[in-house]
Amino acid sequence: MTNSDNKLPNTFENIYAVVDSIPFGLVMTYSQVALYSGVTNPRVVGYALSRLNTNDRNTPWQRVVNSRGKISDRSQEQMKSQRDLLESEGVCFGRNGRIDLNVYGV
DNA sequence: AATGTGACCGCGA
DNA sequence: TTCGCGGCCACAT
Numbered sequence: 001m002t003n004s005d006n007k008l009p010n011t012f013e014n015i016y017a018v019v020d021s022i023p024f025g026l027v028m029t030y031s032q033v034a035l036y037s038g039v040t041n042p043r044v045v046g047y048a049l050s051r052l053n054t055n056d057r058n059t060p061w062q063r064v065v066n067s068r069g070k071i072s073d074r075s076q077e078q079m080k081s082q083r084d085l086l087e088s089e090g091v092c093f094g095r096n097g098r099i100d101l102n103v104y105g106v
Numbered sequence: 107a108a109t110g111t112g113a114c115c116g117c118g119a
Numbered sequence: 120t121t122c123g124c125g126g127c128c129a130c131a132t
Contacts (some may be wrong), residue, residue, distance in 0.1 A: 013128065030114055041128040046113040051130085059115080072113040082113090 010064040011039055015048040022063040025089045027104050029067045031102055046072065 022028050030042040039045060049061050062085040068073050071079050083093065091104050095106040 035115085039129080041112045041126095043112055044114090044129050045125070047111085047128095047130065051112055061113085066113080067115060074113050078113080 005089055011037070011044060012051065014038055015045055016052070016059055017050070018055065019059050019061060019064060021028070021083060022077075022106065024060075025091060027031050027063045027065050027069075027086070027091065027101070028106050029101070030064060030072075031067055032106065033064055034047045061081060063089075066082060069101045 010076060015033060015099055017026075018033050018037045028036075033045045034040070034042040037045070046063070052059055062082045062083070070088045071082050073079075083097075086099070091099060093099060
């Protein structure tokens with residue numbers, strides 16, 4: 001066991017681990033994921049998730065939304081699939097496409 | 107080593 | 120209430 005083996009796992013691994021822990025049917029904001037994974041800036045979480053597209057994992061990326069309870073801007077295609085996936089988990093979207101974080105938040 | 111970039115967030119208008 | 124702008128930090132090049 002060398003000293004270099006003591007270093008913490010890289011940021012992405014931490015982020016993915018937290019996202020993996022989000023329960024079925026619930027959502028977390030980027031800020032929350034950042035907080036729980038030890039990252040200071042929530043933007044990094046979005047960055048990590050965007051890189052997830054290329055790595056196939058069973059990570060429930062759809063359960064991460066922004067602080068307003070809305071799906072973050074991206075291609076229409078991706079946004080629609082995220083919404084579909086969440087609705088299939090029983091998450092209800094309000095009138096302006098918002099999720100009530102007091103109900104579905106962790 | 108330096109610069110660019112982003113699935114964010116909070117605040118002021 | 121919605122919209123625009125700046126600040127933030129870690130990954131990519």
